[in-house]
Amino acid sequence: MPVVVMENIIGLLDFRSVLTLRQVCRDFWNFIDDLKDSKLPDSKLKGLTLTVRKGRKLEFKIEYFDGSIDIIEYMENSRTYKEKITNLENSNFLDVAIQNDLKWILKFQRGSSDLFEIGMDLQAVYLRPEDEQLYQDVIEQLSNCMNRKIKTKKLQIWANKNSEFLSIIQIVDPKFVVELNFRPRFFAFETDEISKTEQWKMAKVFGF
Amino acid sequence: MAPKKNSAKRPQPSTPKPSAPARIVKVQSSDGHILQADVRALLLSSTLAATIKGYDDENKPLEKLEVNNVVGFTLKLVLEWCEKHKEDDPAIAQAEKDKKNIFIPSWDRHFLTKLPMGNLFDLITAAYHLDITGLINYGCKTVANSAKGKSTEEMRELFGIPEPWEQPSTSTATWDD
Known part of the structure; x- marks a missing residue:
């Protein structure tokens, strides 16, 4: 999936779900770790x-x-x-x-x-x-x-x-x-x- | 006092307008499927709108549009969505682009949630390649709604990740894992 789309989905999640998503696989782990703070939910x-x-x-x-x-x-x-x-x-x-x-x-x-x-x-x-x-x-x-x-x-x-x-x-x-x-x-x-x-x-x- | 309807926040349903006869063109997917679509529906895609404008500016007859990065099955879904929304004001989708609280109308909710997650991802990716803002908004919001509150295992299933993985040994994940 394109990076922009994944960023969009993460921005629409609540922060706890983002932390859970980070556990799912290495790609999500790295992707979320590399995201700018402004792309993460509050x-x-x-x-x-x-x-x-x-x-x-x-x-x-x-x-x-x-x-x-x-x-x-x-x-x-x-x-x-x-x-x-x-x-x-x-x-x-x-x-x-x-x-x-x-x-x-x-x-x-x-x-x-x-x-x-x-x-x-x-x-x-x-x-x-x-x-x-x-x-x-x-x-x-x-x-x-x-x-x-x-x-x-x-x-x-x-x-x-x-x-x-x-x-x-x-x-x-x-x-x-x-x-x-x-x-x-x-x-x-x-x-x-x-x-x-x-x-x-x-x-x-x-x-x- | 009667409650006020907060209509400004919600996209208005498509309302039929008296309009010119539909201009139908052929659209070819990357795997050779040929579908038909109303040009007004195709104009929801900024990418296709630019191509159509190019033909019109040069007064060239538009017989077939080729969409090289979307397969037939997904393209059919894209065109179905666009047909439903061809009367929409594009400004509504643009206004919702960076919002957290996107309202998904019932037709779209049904259309998107009935899809297996893999097909939904393909549809969102196609919407991204074709630059269809409304479909990207609703698609992403549908995925986010499906993922909220799920456990790691449920998310793994949702996103079609086959096996658990070993986290970096230096990591202790986070408290909410």
Whole structure:
């Protein structure tokens, strides 16, 4: 089938069907991977929350403007989505979450979302050292591996040090930022470096 | 208050107009089948319209059009669709070209969904080669509607892909697979 026709069909699908189609055969896999973002359907992403939980678990909560929600949980060697557990075998689950799945979530994002949040669960005070380490690893991966800026109006971050705030704020597209919420854990929040960023300059509302 | 009909969004059904007698020409497929069609139906194809205009401009008699990249079975379907839509305003199809929400009228829905998927793909490909915007729109939307919500296995069947394949070892696919 001509490329233009296939592009047309993909543009008329919903984003979940495009992800399924990508699994069908090598040709579709390569074709969809090579498509320009503008040819892909809009996932209508409303909010994305990354939460580290006890037991070295990472959860993605993805909300859409149509009211639907996807929750994906990652832990050592596995990913759980809608009760389906995928064995990640020898892959690092953090690589899968950030470098693969998050990349695809953002690939289907056309407009700005309302919220992007990185945090720990409400029982964060009980997180073990290995959970704290995972949180740091998440921050590090996000700041090092994101090949596109996240389009969101509101950014909310929990962090253990000022440098983590600085790392994360820079993965957000300053053109869309309206509100920044910083949640420092056990340290004094300083604005010296952060206030120099474009994201800070563009924001209208600040929360600490 | 009576509900308003949102007629602007939907293509209007073909309405017969008082018109000149049909001008019938022969159309030959790539495998040698010769079919007949009303020139007004053929004008829905930008490619054939250009050829017909070329003949008319030079006052040459148009006896047979050759369509070298469409086989007889598919060409018959193309001509059936064009005959049904020969009175349509081409601007409607153009306006729908890049839209996500394409409304497929009931005749077209029936015509396209009764086809096996392989024939539908051939028809869309022919519509693409002949540049028939309306048929491309409806065909692509029909395929998309058939694929929505399907599992990988169901999609494999839909698209006629024979065997599962081994994904790249570095890949873990995506969460929604």
